[in-house]
Structure formats: C-alpha cells, structure tokens
Amino acid sequence: MKRAKALTIAGSDSGGGAGIQADLKTFQELKVFGMSAITAVTAQNTLGVHGVYPMSLEAIEQQLDAIGLDMGTEAVKTGMLFNSEIIELVVSKVKQYGWQQVVVDPVMIAKGGSALLQQEAVFAMKKYLLPVATVITPNIPEAEELTGLNIKSLAERKLAAEALFELGAKNVIIKGGHDTDDNLTDLLFDGKGFVELYSKRIFTENTHGTGCTFAAAIAACLAKGQTMEEAFQIAKEFVYCAIQKDLHIGSGHGPTNHWAYQEQQNRTVRS
Numbered sequence: 001m002k003r004a005k006a007l008t009i010a011g012s013d014s015g016g017g018a019g020i021q022a023d024l025k026t027f028q029e030l031k032v033f034g035m036s037a038i039t040a041v042t043a044q045n046t047l048g049v050h051g052v053y054p055m056s057l058e059a060i061e062q063q064l065d066a067i068g069l070d071m072g073t074e075a076v077k078t079g080m081l082f083n084s085e086i087i088e089l090v091v092s093k094v095k096q097y098g099w100q101q102v103v104v105d106p107v108m109i110a111k112g113g114s115a116l117l118q119q120e121a122v123f124a125m126k127k128y129l130l131p132v133a134t135v136i137t138p139n140i141p142e143a144e145e146l147t148g149l150n151i152k153s154l155a156e157r158k159l160a161a162e163a164l165f166e167l168g169a170k171n172v173i174i175k176g177g178h179d180t181d182d183n184l185t186d187l188l189f190d191g192k193g194f195v196e197l198y199s200k201r202i203f204t205e206n207t208h209g210t211g212c213t214f215a216a217a218i219a220a221c222l223a224k225g226q227t228m229e230e231a232f233q234i235a236k237e238f239v240y241c242a243i244q245k246d247l248h249i250g251s252g253h254g255p256t257n258h259w260a261y262q263e264q265q266n267r268t269v270r271s
C-alpha cells in the first residue's frame with residue numbers, strides 16, 4: 001500500500017500537545033506517514049516552557065539528509081526554527097532536495113510568552129523562508145511582526161495577507177485564534193482572491209498547540225494531493241474538533257484532542 005509522506009521540521013514539546021508531537025499525531029490521524037527533524041528540545045507542560053535546548057546545525061542537517069537521501073517526502077511543515085542559522089539551513093535543504101508543498105508555521109512565541117524564535121531571525125524568515133513557502137500560516141501577532149502592520153480588523157488582515165504574498169509565500173493563511181471577536185475567522189489569500197472560514201470561539205483553556213495542529217493538517221492534506229482550499233477546510237475542521245472534545249490533561253493550558261476529528265468522521269459514516 002502506498003502512503004503519502006510528510007516531514008515536520010520543528011521543536012519537540014515534551015508535553016505532547018504542540019511541536020513535533022502534535023504534527024506527528026495529526027499526520028497519523030490524517031493517514032499520512034510522518035517523519036521528523038528536531039530543531040530544538042523544549043521542556044514543556046501545560047504550565048509553560050521550562051527549558052529550550054536548540055540542536056546543533058550538524059544534528060539538524062544529518063536528520064534532513066537522512067530523509068532527503070533515502071525516503072523523500074510529499075510535503076514539509078516547518079514549526080519552531082529558533083534562529084537564523086537553522087532557518088538558512090532548512091531553506092538550503094528544501095532547495096537541495098527539491099521539496100515541494102512547504103507549509104511554514106512561523107512560530108515565534110509560545111502561548112505563555114516564551115520566545116521560540118530569536119528576534120534577529122525574523123529577518124531570515126522573511127528573506128529566505130517565505131520565498132520557498134507554498135503557504136505560510138501566521139496567527140495575528142505573527143502576521144503583525146512579519147509585516148510591521150497593525151491588525152485590528154478583517155480589512156487590515158487582508159492587507160497583511162497581501163504583504164506576505166508580496167514577500168514570496170504562494171498562499172497566506174492568517175488564523176483567527178487571537179481575534180477579539182467570539183466569531184473566529186481564518187483567512188486564506190492565494191494571490192488572486194480571499195477565502196474566509198468562520199467558527200464560533202470555543203471557551204476552553206485547552207488550546208495548547210492549535211497552530212501546530214492546524215499547519216500539520218494542511219501539510220498532510222497537501223501531501224495527499226488535495227487542493228489548498230480543501231486543505232484549509234479540513235485543517236479548520238480538524239482543529240475545531242480537537243479543541244471541542246478537549247482532554248483535560250494537566251492544570252494549565254492543556255493539549256487538544258488529536259483523535260476527535262477521526263472519531264467524528266467515523267460516527268458520521270456509521271449513522
């Protein structure tokens with residue numbers, strides 16, 4: 001049996017809700033074979049980030065070569081890249097192996113406020129990573145940081161999406177989790193037009209890793225050959241189910257439920 005493959009290049013979250021762990025769980029649930037290259041190890045739980053240990057460039061390069069030289073991948077998802085050297089290495093490997101379908105989640109700050117990307121690396125992200133991105137998936141503060149724009153309204157978000165497209169990303173999705181509204185809008189711009197997806201805000205503390213899960217779902221769908229719009233819709237539904245059927249693990253911001261989407265699909269098929 002042939003399965004599509006996806007590679008996540010990201011940080012490890014010991015708590016299992018975000019980073020590499022969220023990505024691999026999402027790939028598995030969407031029936032894609034998951035592979036990983038770890039850029040940093042974090043000591044994290046639902047209370048916050050307690051330690052960040054970046055991997056050496058050599059260790060990251062070897063992981064990427066191990067996959068590039070033997071296994072190949074139909075899609076790549078990047079998450080926590082931590083510094084500009086790691087960003088430049090990842091971009092050179094994406095080009096060397098001709099990897100297509102590159103989903104860039106420009107992870108900068110964890111929900112508790114810890115820095116997962118050094119400030120000086122924002123420049124490298126804009127100059128080198130965006131031009132190889134099939135799609136970039138910032139939340140609102142990340143879109144503000146990358147564009148220098150203030151985003152209060154949907155109209156301003158559209159301007160930011162256009163600015164990120166101009167920087168080289170072929171598609172831009174600005175997520176609405178940080179919207180002040182109780183109706184969340186996620187916005188896709190493909191250089192020609194906008195697609196808006198809406199949902200109600202779910203009131204829960206357990207939203208750790210929503211951004212990673214969302215971007216990993218996009219990568220899984222693109223790996224299987226689905227269109228950007230299909231991937232966008234499935235990722236939104238996947239993360240909505242994962243937040244709605246939360247697991248209540250830990251005493252802080254808990255992880256989402258990566259099983260929920262498939263469990264809902266199975267119920268729909270049976271009834």
Ligand SMILES: Nc1ncnc2c1ncn2[C@@H]1O[C@H](COP(=O)(O)OP(=O)(O)OP(=O)(O)O)[C@@H](O)[C@H]1O
Nearest residue numbers: 139175176177178184201202209210211212214239
């Ligand atoms: N409380 C919520 N209720 C419903 N959907 C939500 C909620 N919070 C986030 N989402 C959805 O989750 C997805 C991720 O959005 P969000 O803006 O939270 O990403 P993020 O800030 O990058 O996440 P992370 O905390 O992992 O960095 C989007 O599709 C968003 O609409």
Ligand SMILES: Cc1ncc(CO)c(N)n1
Nearest residue numbers: 011012013018019080110
């Ligand atoms: C390793 C890692 N990547 C990304 C995030 C953002 O959710 C996080 N908290 N930890």
